[in-house]
Amino acid sequence: MRPPDSGGTGAGDAGFVHPVKVRWADCDPAEIAYTGRIPNFALEAIDAWWEAVVGYDWYRLSIDRGYSTPFVRMEIDFLSPVTPRHVLECAVTPLALGDTSIRFAVTGRQDSRSCFRGEFVCVFVTTATFEKTKPVPDILALIAPHFPDAASERVETT
Amino acid sequence: MRPPDSGGTGAGDAGFVHPVKVRWADCDPAEIAYTGRIPNFALEAIDAWWEAVVGYDWYRLSIDRGYSTPFVRMEIDFLSPVTPRHVLECAVTPLALGDTSIRFAVTGRQDSRSCFRGEFVCVFVTTATFEKTKPVPDILALIAPHFPDAASERVETT
Amino acid sequence: MRPPDSGGTGAGDAGFVHPVKVRWADCDPAEIAYTGRIPNFALEAIDAWWEAVVGYDWYRLSIDRGYSTPFVRMEIDFLSPVTPRHVLECAVTPLALGDTSIRFAVTGRQDSRSCFRGEFVCVFVTTATFEKTKPVPDILALIAPHFPDAASERVETT
Amino acid sequence: MRPPDSGGTGAGDAGFVHPVKVRWADCDPAEIAYTGRIPNFALEAIDAWWEAVVGYDWYRLSIDRGYSTPFVRMEIDFLSPVTPRHVLECAVTPLALGDTSIRFAVTGRQDSRSCFRGEFVCVFVTTATFEKTKPVPDILALIAPHFPDAASERVETT
Numbered sequence: 237m238r239p240p241d242s243g244g245t246g247a248g249d250a251g252f253v254h255p256v257k258v259r260w261a262d263c264d265p266a267e268i269a270y271t272g273r274i275p276n277f278a279l280e281a282i283d284a285w286w287e288a289v290v291g292y293d294w295y296r297l298s299i300d301r302g303y304s305t306p307f308v309r310m311e312i313d314f315l316s317p318v319t320p321r322h323v324l325e326c327a328v329t330p331l332a333l334g335d336t337s338i339r340f341a342v343t344g345r346q347d348s349r350s351c352f353r354g355e356f357v358c359v360f361v362t363t364a365t366f367e368k369t370k371p372v373p374d375i376l377a378l379i380a381p382h383f384p385d386a387a388s389e390r391v392e393t394t
Numbered sequence: 395m396r397p398p399d400s401g402g403t404g405a406g407d408a409g410f411v412h413p414v415k416v417r418w419a420d421c422d423p424a425e426i427a428y429t430g431r432i433p434n435f436a437l438e439a440i441d442a443w444w445e446a447v448v449g450y451d452w453y454r455l456s457i458d459r460g461y462s463t464p465f466v467r468m469e470i471d472f473l474s475p476v477t478p479r480h481v482l483e484c485a486v487t488p489l490a491l492g493d494t495s496i497r498f499a500v501t502g503r504q505d506s507r508s509c510f511r512g513e514f515v516c517v518f519v520t521t522a523t524f525e526k527t528k529p530v531p532d533i534l535a536l537i538a539p540h541f542p543d544a545a546s547e548r549v550e551t552t
Numbered sequence: 553m554r555p556p557d558s559g560g561t562g563a564g565d566a567g568f569v570h571p572v573k574v575r576w577a578d579c580d581p582a583e584i585a586y587t588g589r590i591p592n593f594a595l596e597a598i599d600a601w602w603e604a605v606v607g608y609d610w611y612r613l614s615i616d617r618g619y620s621t622p623f624v625r626m627e628i629d630f631l632s633p634v635t636p637r638h639v640l641e642c643a644v645t646p647l648a649l650g651d652t653s654i655r656f657a658v659t660g661r662q663d664s665r666s667c668f669r670g671e672f673v674c675v676f677v678t679t680a681t682f683e684k685t686k687p688v689p690d691i692l693a694l695i696a697p698h699f700p701d702a703a704s705e706r707v708e709t710t
Numbered sequence: 711m712r713p714p715d716s717g718g719t720g721a722g723d724a725g726f727v728h729p730v731k732v733r734w735a736d737c738d739p740a741e742i743a744y745t746g747r748i749p750n751f752a753l754e755a756i757d758a759w760w761e762a763v764v765g766y767d768w769y770r771l772s773i774d775r776g777y778s779t780p781f782v783r784m785e786i787d788f789l790s791p792v793t794p795r796h797v798l799e800c801a802v803t804p805l806a807l808g809d810t811s812i813r814f815a816v817t818g819r820q821d822s823r824s825c826f827r828g829e830f831v832c833v834f835v836t837t838a839t840f841e842k843t844k845p846v847p848d849i850l851a852l853i854a855p856h857f858p859d860a861a862s863e864r865v866e867t868t
Contacts, residue, residue, distance in 0.1 A: 434577065438575060441575055453583075478611040478612070
């Protein structure tokens, strides 16, 4: 797993790539990864992004910090089949940071071929009540620089 | 599983509902079905639609008939959490039938609450080559009446 | 899902059968259900047994009643491939009820052919502490009659 | 993934360890990896063993070489809960190589605590017919040195 760009440029952050080893277990009788597995690969990449950027994966973010980021929308275009023959490089690109929401693009590539492109919207909630909340300052400070509109958002959300 | 409307009215077919028993196994530490399971519930409902309407589920459609229907796009809005407390009623609504593609809406409801709404686009391919193809006449005759634009499509595709 | 034998005979209870619809999603490139799915089918059948016998599935047993039944052992012999062509009839047979443990056999059959036979051992714990505990009397009263040594166990455990 | 011991000593090979990153997606409401996921972690480790030792994972062994290794038995003792807090180190130990079968132990450890210990038996079959077969000489030559009884087996099976 390559680390994300440190710092953040205000121009977005396409640098985080999470490699997935696709396996026999993921494949259906068509000898390709089952469609229902693809969203799971993308979600795994976003979970890995949290761990790399904030230092907490979803499990520890929820249990140790009390924040969860449930999904409110996903859309995925499936561009070419995914197989175990090559690593699936899942690139996570933060797109937008709202007051209580966060949007990512995730693209999957194998052997320099685009396999899927998706967008995912999550909201911040407190684990205890599942009510929307702003991210706490220390987490916000870590994620905000990775968004293209980081400067303006930081003004808005802090 | 309720059977689909027989016949088809030319006005679409929202009658097919596939019940899913959500289980502990589907749930994450937030005590709700994991986001990555939801697309799988919707896909299962579409697989069940094929079995009910054509008499072949995806497995037998692919292996016995030589046709597969890989997905090229999915989009899902997650409206409220899914839990094991109620049956998840997945309604499959055929939306459009193209020359070599098919589009469905799938909505999930629990306890009269909307949980998700998604749209899914598949293409027809031959299992052997994975190349796009029109559905064979006997399968087309079974699925076409379930689409709102069935009459015009039937002219176009046969 | 056929209901379990009501009453309990003191001679065991092989009457509970949980049907599983195996799907394309469960199958691997060998065109059979992936090995890693089989334990999940058996576990689903045990979850269904709890719901049928006690009125609580694992989710509600854990969250509403405060009891969980984590597994300490499983063993499965895979006898013949599982496919989507036939319903997988999973028969759950209670084998032994200890002070804080419970043992089941689960067999899977398709088209009158044995597909797998497994044994599973769970312990009773409180959800809050995950410490072993005896089942509370009202739950014990519901499950005990389904075990072959029900009479003696009831003496021992109440 | 640490590479297996090269060479093989005739005394078995406990050196192959496949790390699994357990995730939120793997966990159930008890905040631990769901029981049904554990066999899948062990199977993934065995798949990784094939790739490391033979140069083919299950997918390519089946599709490119025409051999599959379906499971005929698994048994697992669950010793302590698995969580996302630590890497799950899955050690694969070849135990016995028969004429047409192969037996492995897989143990899972997190944070120097044993989480599970399992044994798994597979048979060699040709993908085309699913009939038992001896492994072909080049594959046998690669796997045989990793078994404790490698010398005698090699006499028997070649």
